[in-house]
Amino acid sequence: MSISLFSVFITPAIGALSGILLSSIAMATQISDNRIFAKSGDVIQVRLDELHPTQIAVGKLQIAGDLDDYARKPEKLFADLCKVQGAGKLEQYNQSSSPKDPLSYRCLLTPGTDKSAMNTVDIGPGGKIYLTDGHHAFNSFWETSGGDISLSVLVGENLSHDTKGNPVTQLQFEQKMAALKHFLPIDAKGHPVAFSQLPSSLGLKLFQDDPWRSMLYYLRGISYDKSDSNLNPKTGKPYPEVPFLEFYWGQYLNSKMNLSQYSLSELDGYINALKDAAQIMTELPPEQLVGDSGKSAAELGKLDKVHKKKLKKLAEPDSKLAKALTYQMSHQQ
Template structure:
């Protein structure tokens, strides 16, 4: 057993190295190890409060930090780490499986005609990795190539295809249309607008809705478009547990009562988008657990800034 435990990190490290060497030969389905600085965003906004939860949790629970790194790399979860483990040194901790074993859990990129990588899933997780201690722009992650657009003649053709394929979200934090030229050029929270509605969609999961088995890209943003129509978040104190609890409650009830065959222009019904038939109070209470609730971690971190 001891021998097996020592071999897994070495195997994973060798796979990481080989991924870097073969980066120029990527194709759809390939796994690539890349620094965060090489990933270009495909959306203009994120929910800051979702990232704040992750950062707050990482500070209070280092095990969760390493566990999330393992999951993002398709390694299921964390099996071993010590007080001297470093998130930017893969050999200092051990994951359950080899890189890419759980490919479905990994974040995705597409390759543009200019050869650059555009992130189509994982903006919140990777911004947390960028902002966390020992993270930053040189922090390396494994990603999966979802589509290769290098055969297209121009970047203008690329962005047209990206819009048709649903691989970019060209609306800002207030719900207004933008052009692809207005997208951030790099990860890092300071480069993104803060979409409070996107945050509330994250925290209302398992209360008023949950992600379906086959979600559309940018699922939460489609929901957010609908929530903006009926709920004004400026009426809530989103720095307090009481205010946040009421916001999640109202958003969740709004989702549950919604009837639509085309949520936010997604072409999907409310049921297909994960709508619950009843309010899940247990899920709400879990968010505010005083020791390990997601909102508890988030508010503590946010209010310390």
């Protein structure tokens, strides 16, 4: 099995380096073998083709933007691989580097150093790994290089056993995932879906396209931000992170807007839709519940006013939005 090994320094002592390599290989193997016993907050290594999605839809325009970036600037792919593994910035890569070979590029830090930047997984019956955050980034990696990329991820919850240590059934696991809201039970049109209807693996062709999810990607920092950007007035502390936050905002916007009235394949039309959505979001009372989240607009990161400067920047002909639209038109999925 390949492992992610990132070095900050290259030591001239070959014997010492060999020891580090062997030790890292042994550690990675142990983590992999014992993942069913991993605890919340542990870092484990997985292959993309081992991950089981927990949502049926993604914002394909967002992924188109990633794929355009990777095509234009290959180093961006390796920088993202470093970032999502909590390994900081990309330190070194060359034209021979491959995401399938973690020894062909180097990050500044050891994977798992910055856990706040990592994507999370839950562990289910039999040690199966369920991705609860990062469907867009990991689908982008998949579309670039396939499923045999190994990455470090952060364990959110180990739900493979009950509180008495007994293995749970698949039904018990699915019920627990639903209760924790670690499974998104709606499709791209807001219709309910069962756990059994989820895609069997990553791969863009297996997912529905949710245009609201893409819009929320571009609206971050304009009409809302991460949930922990707002303080709870009762405690004075940031609100906790909310899984699938953007989808809940999409649910609400879907009840207030008709996207068929906008030309979403053109930059001007897309910007008009973003403007209207941003206005709706920022005008919401902080205590307004959003979608099926059970959370208020404040808990979902609502901003008090539209960040017009950022919105204007998206409207420029060479913006990341403009490039994503162009890429999507020439690479229809």
